[in-house]
Amino acid sequence: MTGPMAAVPIPAGDTRPEHSSLPLFSLLDVEKSFAIDGGRRRLRALDGVRLTVHAGESIALVGESGSGKSTLVRVMLGLEQVSNGRVLFGANDLSSLDRAQRRLFAREVACIYQDARGSLNPRMTVTDLLAEPVRLHGLRERAELPGRVDELLAMVGLPADVRAKVPSELSGGQVRRVAVARALASEPRVLVADESVAGLDVSVQAQLLNLLRDLQRSQGLAMVFVTHDLGVATYLCERVAVMYLGRIVELGRTREVLAAPLHPYTRGLMRAFPRFDAPLVVSLPGEIPSAANLPAGCRFRSRCDRARPDCALEDPTQRLVGRDRHLACLHPLDDAPGAGVDSRRLIESVDRAVVIEPDRRDLPERP
Numbered sequence: 001m002t003g004p005m006a007a008v009p010i011p012a013g014d015t016r017p018e019h020s021s022l023p024l025f026s027l028l029d030v031e032k033s034f035a036i037d038g039g040r041r042r043l044r045a046l047d048g049v050r051l052t053v054h055a056g057e058s059i060a061l062v063g064e065s066g067s068g069k070s071t072l073v074r075v076m077l078g079l080e081q082v083s084n085g086r087v088l089f090g091a092n093d094l095s096s097l098d099r100a101q102r103r104l105f106a107r108e109v110a111c112i113y114q115d116a117r118g119s120l121n122p123r124m125t126v127t128d129l130l131a132e133p134v135r136l137h138g139l140r141e142r143a144e145l146p147g148r149v150d151e152l153l154a155m156v157g158l159p160a161d162v163r164a165k166v167p168s169e170l171s172g173g174q175v176r177r178v179a180v181a182r183a184l185a186s187e188p189r190v191l192v193a194d195e196s197v198a199g200l201d202v203s204v205q206a207q208l209l210n211l212l213r214d215l216q217r218s219q220g221l222a223m224v225f226v227t228h229d230l231g232v233a234t235y236l237c238e239r240v241a242v243m244y245l246g247r248i249v250e251l252g253r254t255r256e257v258l259a260a261p262l263h264p265y266t267r268g269l270m271r272a273f274p275r276f277d278a279p280l281v282v283s284l285p286g287e288i289p290s291a292a293n294l295p296a297g298c299r300f301r302s303r304c305d306r307a308r309p310d311c312a313l314e315d316p317t318q319r320l321v322g323r324d325r326h327l328a329c330l331h332p333l334d335d336a337p338g339a340g341v342d343s344r345r346l347i348e349s350v351d352r353a354v355v356i357e358p359d360r361r362d363l364p365e366r367p
Helices: 069-076 099-108 126-136 142-155 172-184 202-218 230-236 254-259 264-271 343-354
Strands: 025-036 041-053 058-062 084-089 109-112 190-194 222-227 239-244 247-253
Touching (some): 025 069, 058 230, 069 190, 069 222, 099 109, 109 172, 126 142, 126 172, 142 172, 172 202, 190 202, 202 222, 202 230, 222 230, 230 254, 239 264, 247 264
Parallel strands (some): 058 222, 058 239, 109 190, 190 222
Antiparallel strands (some): 025 041, 025 084, 239 247
């Protein structure tokens, strides 16, 4: 790993960093590989990833299973050390944070996991689960903790009578809301959600999507949302990063990317999208190559209907192709007649399917 850069220290204690134009997260040519087969081979989970996340913005990471989305999130959370490249939070390299800076980083960046129930201590009541991060970070006096718990429950649309319950006594939707409230308890600047609405009843999923979108806007949070679902990405996030085999192959404003996809893989994802709550089954030919045995040249060429001889020779890297659009493709779709998909209909169908009036959030939820 490269050496740490000179950094402006993150303030210790409860002092919040001043707002600036500096991105909250900067991923600079990040690589992450894992040893397999007893160390004889390396699996390249991330390869040359470049990404920034600014204060208050929402960005979706989309792609098939095995594309590197969850590994990228673990790297951003500091749960995995990069093999090469750098991950900066503000001006600070995550690899060089001291103890006080790590404590503040843990407060500033919160995560909602897909297995919400598994992420909560089964022996703790909802009150204890929500009060713990408030107390640990010294955000309220002891006498103020009950009031703060009530505030957090109200924020996520849960009634006060769940305070004495443990996770096993809650429905699936209620557990997800408690997980959201616990993430908000530390008053973070960044909320990372890893497939946090997957596996829920459609109506409950829609309620949670509304909740997350409203909270992201009202609290001014930056949000990184991991999903395989383009509809969810469209509804929640203003930017989208499309990942394939450890690379970001297309990045830009969500509706612009969907209106005119430039990468053939993005087009494939869109064509495979029947409606917002359906699982992703990509209608692309061929098998996904192994991340432990990547093909020469472009890693998508074996499944691409636009592959040409130079695609086997040159490995395209992420480059700027517009004001806020990045692409990793030698032969993008902008010169292909009929390359676009009817994204307007996709976007409209997502909006109709997801939107639920706020006063319906307190409907009984199914387990």
